[in-house]
Structure formats: C-alpha cells, structure tokens
Amino acid sequence: MTPVDPAAAESDQTTTTEQTETETDQAATAREENSHPAHGETLGGARPDAGSTASKDPDDWVTGDEPITGPQKSYLDTLAREAGEELPADMTKAEASEHIDRLQQKTGRGA
Numbered sequence: 001m002t003p004v005d006p007a008a009a010e011s012d013q014t015t016t017t018e019q020t021e022t023e024t025d026q027a028a029t030a031r032e033e034n035s036h037p038a039h040g041e042t043l044g045g046a047r048p049d050a051g052s053t054a055s056k057d058p059d060d061w062v063t064g065d066e067p068i069t070g071p072q073k074s075y076l077d078t079l080a081r082e083a084g085e086e087l088p089a090d091m092t093k094a095e096a097s098e099h100i101d102r103l104q105q106k107t108g109r110g111a
Contacts, residue, residue, distance in 0.1 A: 064094030072096040079103035 058064050068076070068091050076096055080087050083106045087099060104110025 058094035058097040061094050061097075064092055064097075066093050067091075068093055068096040072100065076100055076103070079107055079109065082107045082109070 068089075072093065073089065073096070076087065076099055079100060080103060083103050085103070091099070101110065
C-alpha cells in the first residue's frame with residue numbers, strides 16, 4: 001500500500017476548488033457581458049418595419065424551410081379562426097410567419 005501525504009491531498013483539493021471558482025467566475029462574467037445591451041439598443045421601441053414582427057425577411061431565414069413550430073401552429077390557428085380563414089396545417093416556419101403577420105393586421109392583434 002502506498003502511503004498518502006495529507007499535505008499533497010489537501011493541495012490537490014485546493015487547486016481543484018480554485019479551478020472551479022475561476023471557471024464559475026468566468027461563466028458569470030460571460031453571462032453579464034451578454035446581458036448588457038449594445039450601446040443605443042432598446043426594447044419595446046418602434047420597429048424599422050412596423051407592419052412586421054420579424055426583424056429579418058422570412059424568405060431569408062436559415063430555418064425558414066423547416067416545418068411550422070407548435071407555438072406558431074397554435075397562434076396561427078387562433079388568428080385564422082378570428083379572421084374566419086382556414087389555412088393548411090402543413091407549412092414552413094417562413095410561411096407561417098407571413099400568415100401570422102397578415103392575420104395580425106387583419107384581426108388587429110398585431111398592432
């Protein structure tokens with residue numbers, strides 16, 4: 001059996017604790033940096049295109065060709081019912097976004 005040096009074991013434990021604290025501090029700093037808005041950035045202000053909730057044209061979305069999401073489908077169902085329209089359920093995210101924008105205008109929900 002190999003004897004264990006208590007001082008060496010304690011030193012290893014201290015190093016591990018210091019590494020963990022440093023990693024935690026670095027993660028907190030990264031979160032804090034990401035949570036601060038860019039200079040001049042605001043939330044809730046007027047949009048460049050007040051008629052659209054999308055900041056990017058849905059045709060330019062990287063994931064625009066993917067199937068409609070559950071939340072989009074649910075909201076679009078509500079809007080279509082209010083507008084008295086019936087839409088196909090098998091559409092893309094981009095198509096859903098365009099219908100949502102249009103129906104929000106029609107129903108007054110997107111004001």
